[in-house]
Amino acid sequence: MQDTIQLLPTTKFTPFNLPLRELNHNAWVDTLIIHGEGFSINPVSYEGTVAPPSSSAWIIIVLLIGFSCLAISRSGYRKRFDTLYKTLGNWKLSKQIIRYEKVYIHPVNILLTLNFILTVPLFFSLIYVKLFNPDTLIESQYFMVMVPLIIYLLAKTGLYQFSGWLWNEKPVIEEYLFQSNLFNKYSGVAFLFLTSLVVYSPIELLTLAKIGLIAIAFLAFFQIVRGFIIGLENGKQLIFIIAYLCTLEILPWLVIAKWIKISL
16 A cells, blocks of 8 residues: 655745734744744844033033022022122112122122123023034033123123223212123023023923023113113213113124024
C-alpha cells in the first residue's frame, strides 16, 4: 500500500504572516522572543549631536539677584524701603526725602536700581526672542538692551546735572532726578515679577507683553506729570518745562518705540 501521506511545505516565518490581532505588552514581548529570528530588519545606529547648553541657569541667577536686592532692601532697611514706596502717592513725603536724606548712595537706592538694570532688559529680551525672533540668542539680545539702557541712564543723569549747574537750578533738578529714579525703582520691582511670570507661568507671552507695555506707559506718564508739577511749583514757565521734558524724557521713548518697530 502506497503511502499517500505528504508533508506540507514548511513556511518560513516572516513578521508579515502573523495573524492580525491586537497585542498587549506581554503578548508583544512573547512574540519577539519566540519568533525573533524571523525578523530580518537590520538595526541602524545614528550618531547623536550634543545639545546646546541651556540658557535657563543664568536667567535664574538674574532673577535670584533681583529678589535678593528686594529682600535685603525690605528686611535690612525696612523703614527706608516703606518710606520710599509711600512716596508714590504722597507728594509731601517725597519732597521731604529729597531735602533731608541722601538719594543716590543709600543702599536701598543702589539695590533697587541694580534690580531695575537687570530685570527690565531681561523681560523685554525674553518677550522679543520668544514672540518675534526665536533664532536670536537671549544672551546677546539681553546685553543689546541692557547696555544702551545703562548708557541712557548715565547720559540722562549727566545732562540733568549739567543743566542744573548751567542754569543755576540744581535744587529743582535734584528734585526731579529723585522722582525719575523713584519711578525706575517701581519699574524694577514690577518687571521682576513680570519676568518671573514669563519664565515660570503658563500665562500667554502676548498678554504679559501687553501688561509690561502698559506698566511702562503708566509709569512714564506719571513721571512726566510730576515733572510738570515740580516745574510749576518752582515758578518755571510752561514752555520751558515742556521743552525740557520733551528733550530728555519724551524724545528718548519715541526713539525706542521707532527702534522696536523697525526691529519687528
